[in-house]
Structures are given as structure tokens and as C-alpha cells.
Amino acid sequence: MSTRYPKSGVAVVFLAIALSATSWADQSGNATLSAATSLNLDTGEVSAAGGDILWNETSLTPQGRAGLYNLGKSGSRVFKLIPARYASAAPYSAAPIPAAALVAGAIFGVHTNGGHYAKVMVIASSSASLSVQYRTFIAPGPMASKPAAAGSAPVIAQLQNNYSLLQPGVPNYGIAPGSLFIIYGTGLSSSAPPKLQSGVLPTKLNQTSISVTVNGVATTPALYYTSANQLAAVLPSATPVGDGTIIVTYNGTASAPAPIQVVPSAVGLDTGYGTGTGSGIASDAKGNVFGLTRSAMPGEEIVLWGSGVGADTANDDRTYPQKQDNLTNIPMQVYIGGISANVLYRGRSQYPGVDQINVAIPANVTPGCYVSVVAQSGSIVSNTVTLAVHPTGGICSDTGLGLNGTDLQKLASTGNTPVNSGLLTVAQLNYPAGGGASILAVAGFSPLDSSLFGAGYSYVSQGSCSLTAPGFNFKHVGLTGGLDAGTIKVSGPGGSQNLMEQGPEGGLYAAQLPALTPGTYTFSSTGGADVKAFNVPLNVPAPFTVTNLAALATITRSQGATVTWSDGPPNGDVLVTGLSGSPAGSVAFYCYAPSSAGRLTIPPHVLLALPPTSDKMTIMSFTAPQTIPDMSFSLVTAEVSFTIPYTLK
Numbered sequence: 162m163s164t165r166y167p168k169s170g171v172a173v174v175f176l177a178i179a180l181s182a183t184s185w186a187d188q189s190g191n192a193t194l195s196a197a198t199s200l201n202l203d204t205g206e207v208s209a210a211g212g213d214i215l216w217n218e219t220s221l222t223p224q225g226r227a228g229l230y231n232l233g234k235s236g237s238r239v240f241k242l243i244p245a246r247y248a249s250a251a252p253y254s255a256a257p258i259p260a261a262a263l264v265a266g267a268i269f270g271v272h273t274n275g276g277h278y279a280k281v282m283v284i285a286s287s288s289a290s291l292s293v294q295y296r297t298f299i300a301p302g303p304m305a306s307k308p309a310a311a312g313s314a315p316v317i318a319q320l321q322n323n324y325s326l327l328q329p330g331v332p333n334y335g336i337a338p339g340s341l342f343i344i345y346g347t348g349l350s351s352s353a354p355p356k357l358q359s360g361v362l363p364t365k366l367n368q369t370s371i372s373v374t375v376n377g378v379a380t381t382p383a384l385y386y387t388s389a390n391q392l393a394a395v396l397p398s399a400t401p402v403g404d405g406t407i408i409v410t411y412n413g414t415a416s417a418p419a420p421i422q423v424v425p426s427a428v429g430l431d432t433g434y435g436t437g438t439g440s441g442i443a444s445d446a447k448g449n450v451f452g453l454t455r456s457a458m459p460g461e462e463i464v465l466w467g468s469g470v471g472a473d474t475a476n477d478d479r480t481y482p483q484k485q486d487n488l489t490n491i492p493m494q495v496y497i498g499g500i501s502a503n504v505l506y507r508g509r510s511q512y513p514g515v516d517q518i519n520v521a522i523p524a525n526v527t528p529g530c531y532v533s534v535v536a537q538s539g540s541i542v543s544n545t546v547t548l549a550v551h552p553t554g555g556i557c558s559d560t561g562l563g564l565n566g567t568d569l570q571k572l573a574s575t576g577n578t579p580v581n582s583g584l585l586t587v588a589q590l591n592y593p594a595g596g597g598a599s600i601l602a603v604a605g606f607s608p609l610d611s612s613l614f615g616a617g618y619s620y621v622s623q624g625s626c627s628l629t630a631p632g633f634n635f636k637h638v639g640l641t642g643g644l645d646a647g648t649i650k651v652s653g654p655g656g657s658q659n660l661m662e663q664g665p666e667g668g669l670y671a672a673q674l675p676a677l678t679p680g681t682y683t684f685s686s687t688g689g690a691d692v693k694a695f696n697v698p699l700n701v702p703a704p705f706t707v708t709n710l711a712a713l714a715t716i717t718r719s720q721g722a723t724v725t726w727s728d729g730p731p732n733g734d735v736l737v738t739g740l741s742g743s744p745a746g747s748v749a750f751y752c753y754a755p756s757s758a759g760r761l762t763i764p765p766h767v768l769l770a771l772p773p774t775s776d777k778m779t780i781m782s783f784t785a786p787q788t789i790p791d792m793s794f795s796l797v798t799a800e801v802s803f804t805i806p807y808t809l810k
Contacts, residue, residue: 188279188297195290199224202271202279202297213273214281216291220257223271228253230270231262233579233608235643236667240268240282240294248278248298252611263291266667273297276354315348315409317419323393323514324467325429325544326437328631330744333542333770335424338472339398341514342382343391344371346416349409350387357386362395362479362513368412373397375405375423383479383513395479395514396423398472426471426491426538428516430546432616438629439616441534441546442466446519453566453573453615456551459526462505465495465518465534467543470507482511493518494537496766497548498526498624526550529622530557530566537766540719545627545767547617559622561734561753562796563786572794573615579608580793581644583692585684587651587701588800589677593710596804600677602651604660604670604684606644606692609794623734623753626767631746643668647689653682653701677801679703684797693791701799705729705756705782713778715808718768724780729756730799732785737761739778741771741809748772756782771809779804 190205199212206212213227223229230253253272263286271279279297286292321327323341327334336342350369362383364370371382371394378401382394392409402425406418431442433452443457444450444464451457471491476483488508495502495518506519518536526532531547549557549566557566572580584605591598612618621627649660649670655678660670681698688694705728716722724737735758738751748771754761780803787797 189295191284191292191294193290193292200293200295202273202281202295203275203277205295213271213279218260218288220259221263221269221291222257223255225274227274228255228272229258230254230272231258231579232268232270232610233262233643234264234267234667235608236266236268237282240280243268243280248280260286271295313348314414315350315411315416316346317344317349317407317409317416318346320344320407320419320421322427322429322469324431324437325427325469326630327427327429327544328746329420329422330746330772331630331748331770332540332743332772333427333544335422335427335541336396337424337427337469338396338400338402339476339478339509339514340427340429340469340471340516341385341393341395342468343393344407344409345391346409347390348411349392349416350389350411352389355386355388355391355393358384360481364479370410371407372410373400373405373407373421373423375403375421376401385514397478398474398476400472424541426469426493427541428467428469428493428518428536428538428543430465430467430534430536430543432544432546434612434616436616436618437544438627439547439612439618440531441548443534443548451549453530453549453570454556456528456530456549456554456557456566457522458554459522459524459528459550459552461554462519462521463548465520465536466510466515467518467536468514468516469543470509470516470518471538473509476509476513478513481513483509483513485509485511492538494766495520496533496535496537496764497522498529498532498550498622499626499762499764500526522550527622527624528552528557529625530559530562530564530569531617531620531622531625531627533621533625533627535766537769540769542766542770544630545770547621547625547627560732560755561620561623561783561786563788564794569614573611575611575793580611580614581691582607582609583644583646583789583792583795585697585699585789585795585797586800587653587674587677587682587699588802589704591801591803592805593803594806600674602658602660602672602674602682602684604646604649604686606646606668608643614794619749619751621751621753623755626750626752626763628767628770629749629751630770631743631748644691645689646670646692647687647694649684649686651682651684654678654680677701677704682799695789695791697787697789697797699787699797699799700784702730702784703728704801705735707780707803710803710805713805713807715810716763716768717810718771718773719765721763721765721768723760723762725760726756726780726782727759729759730782730784731756733783733798735761736781736783737763737778738781739771739807740776741774742776743772743774747776768809773809775806775808777804778807 194216201212380397385393500523502520536543733756789795
């Protein structure tokens, strides 16, 4: 086995991400800016000086250390769906936004001088003023971001693994002994900016300390950093497994006890955007990090980074460097592209609370730009991340998107400019449980955030499955709203008709079709303010059929489930997706397979992350992707879907 030690560059990546999960609460309202006035998004104050953004009639300019990110015209529906994690992951810059882009419905993000994140939507604009609606995320829930007043008690709101960010209430939640975890709340420490500790981690920092009691045993976590509404700490390996309590003490005043759920092993895998989903942080044995243009190879040994493997009583969980003990007493399986990989090492890196898992990529894995990776110990599965895999390394390619890693990297690197994207589809939507069927022609045009392409949110390559946990829902907005494409018509075997614009946001067009007759359908557009005229033919094959719908009505999670079909579109793919509700919100899974396979298995390591409940599953087939000319990113495909109720046991 090659060296277990990380390169310093890798250490910077995952330790920096420890600071990236900013504390969040709500400061919201409306404001109108006249010429040469600025807005402080932490307080809502409009003034002639200071603030975070300045309106000067020709542009909106960030002030001081503030940064801007322009999402483009997306409308109120998208504005409402943007969560705190999405706001914190955007690539902010000092570039101003020109007045021409600040039209009603335009959305932009602000990284404030106070270190918080805000989403802002333009309500109205003129040459003299700019009216906006905003929401600033400062701490979890409705609590304000501020240190505790003298004598007042800290408040603990939530505990999460630093990397998976799973929330209490999902089946795979838990904090393992020896893991790096974060505490959200208010009044947890001083309002000083967090400073990452090194060397020997202290058990008291900025007058803040933590105590954990499980089964009558008390332990004291060491601290990586503190702030008024967020702490990062390492749970001692001596902490027993079970349900216990945690208390934060600041400046001599203790919080009320909050629950902590300690489990033997609960791996959180690190992600490139610090969101708990999407592209994972993985490196080769020399510490070089993989990406879209530097893929891992089947058979290659790689290092996965994260936390939560479990207790290592030979280490003190405080001192750098940690001893690297292969914790073979902790059962561990890693699935890459759904195939079990050979685990060579599982345990600490050199850093307290930061784990690495060395595995060999299975030789028979299906390559792609977003191959799924998940770790499992007992019945507890990690968050799912993705990895670029190619037979010879280098630039990945992805059949389902019709793009390679260079294309995806270019789209992901657009910075402050959203990616203009489009979708054209002829779809037959079947509801076998009594809902009948709908046959539609749909066109959608939207400016998408570039991070969708870098991280592959809500998408995995063929042969893989992934999950989206509660609290990460903005990426499901998809190709809706935002861009004017003019008048759109579809012509096919049943004749021609115009697609009608749907809703007030713009960018979404649809028409009901009388039948889905195999043949050529042509989408044409006169062109609009945002999208050039186009004429795109689409060949619609005979609809595919799911052959075992009845067997999917009840699924035992620990046994997995297999979907079978016939008449899959040539060179296309099949997506199986489903929901399951939890106290924290709905968990979604999604699996892709080439349509030629005729079957797709949803493995137990995916279903075990879903709560046992009743909800809906959808099985969709797509023809091989085509493109719309002159668009940065587009998909033209024919779709047939079946949506059924199902019960998870």
C-alpha cells in the first residue's frame, strides 16, 4: 500500500472547507436605493456611505470586502427556493453588475462585509432607483447572529458531521467518536472571526468549552474554531455509543443540554463545494486531487477524505500529527459506481478528526464524470459523492450529458456569468395507479449556476446512484424560468402547434399533444431577447415499457430493488428516482443506467439512507441527448416516464 500521508495542498483543501459552512439566520426585507446610496444586508440600513452594495445608476458595486454573484433573471420562484448552503457556495467576486442586467426578477448573491451571505432579487428598476427584496442568512433558524449577552446562556440548535452535513431525522445520521463535527446555535462564543487552530487543539477556546455525556461518561471535545453561532470540534474517541447530551459553556455560562446521537461509525465524505453532495474530494497516493480533467482510473488506489470512521483509542484526537492506525476492527465497505471496492485503509489522516479511506477503484466500474462513491459501516451509509473516472485517466466523458470533462470544466468556470441553458423534450408521463397519462411538448430556458456543472448536483453517470438529503433543494429547480426564447412551435406526426408560455417567470413553454406517435418532431423558434432562433428535429422512438411495476410497490430497503424494462431508446438512458419523507425533510435518490441494459438495481446502500415510508417513484427513459445551436448548454431528448406509489420497509 502506498503512503497514507496527505500532501499539504490536500490538507489546505479539506481544512479550509471546515471554515466554509457559514452560520445562518434570517435578516430579510425590502429596500429602495437611490443614486449613490448603499445597502447593508446584515442590518437592512440604507445610507450614503458604508454598506455592502452601492447603486450609482450605471451599476451595482460591492463595497469593502463584500462580493457579488449574478444569477441572472430567474424570478421569485427561484428566489424562494435558494437555501443558505447554495448562497454560501456561490463564487463571489468584486465585479460590479451593470444596470442593464438589473431588471425585475433578476437575482444576485452578496457575500457581506460581516461575513454572511444574502440572496437579493430586483423588484423594480429605473434610471433613478433600484428596489430589491433580500434575505440574509446569518444563523440556523430564526435566531439572530450575535454573541451571548453577559450572563445569558448559549443556545445549541443542531449538530452535523462537518462533511456530510446530514441532519437529525434521516436514518444515516449520527456523530461517531473521533469525528469532526459542527455545532450551530447562538451565543456560542465571541463574535471574533473564526481562526483555525493547529498543533494541539485546545479544549477551551475564546472562553468556550464543550462537554458531552453519554451513558454516564463525560468527555470534552477539542475545538478547531469558535464563532458566535458555529463551533467545530472533535468528539473524543472515548465517548461511548448511544444517545446523550451536549452542553456548550461560554464565558462561564452553560447552555441547556441538547441531544447528541453517537454511533460507532458514520462517515461524512468531503465535497468540493462544501455542500455534502456532488463532486467529492479524492486524491491519488501522492496527494493530487482528481477532477473533471484529471480522472481516476479503474484499478487505481485513491484516497477519500472526510470524517466519522470511528473511535481510534490509540490517538488523543487533539494532536497533530495523529498516528495512522488502520482501524480494521471497524467494518467498512466502499461502493464506487455501485461496485464494492477493496478498502486498503480506514482511519485518521495526520489531522485530528479528519479521516482518510484508501480504496482501489473496481476494474469493472462504468466510467463517467460523476461516478458515485459511498461508504457503509453496518447499516449506516455516508453521504454520496461523485468522482470522475476514465479508463486512461485525464479528461472524463459522460454519455448521459453528451459532454466531456473539458466542456464541463469550461461551463463550471464561468464565474459571475450564469450559463444560459435549454431543454427541449417530447414527453409521455404515465400514472398507472389511476392518474392516466399526459403527453407534452416542453421547452425550458434558464440561466443556471455554473456550480451545477462542476459538482454535478442531482446527477450521476450511467451505472451510478446518488442521493440528495434534506436542506439541499435548490438544485432541483432545473431548467425552468428566466430566458426569453420568442415563439416556439413543435411539428410532428400529429400536426403543428405553438407552445404556450407557462407562469409569470418566463422561460418555460409547453403544449399538450394528442398522442405520442413515433416519428420526427421538430422544435422551431423565432428567437427572443435571450435565445436565438432555432430549428431542431427530434426522433421519437416507440415508447419503452416498465415490465415489473407491480414488484416495486413494496421495497425492503436492506434488500435493494431492481427495475426492468423493454424497448429502451437506442443509445439513451433510464433514470429511476424516488422520494422518502423524514422529520428533516424529503430524501431523494436517483439512479441512471444505459437503456440497452434493460434493468437497473437500486442497491441497499442507497435505500438505507431513505426513511421507511410511503411516497412516489418515477422511472424515466431518455433518448440520446442532442443540442440546441448557439446555447452554452442544452439537452434535446424524448422522454417516457412512469410514476407509481411505493412503500419502503
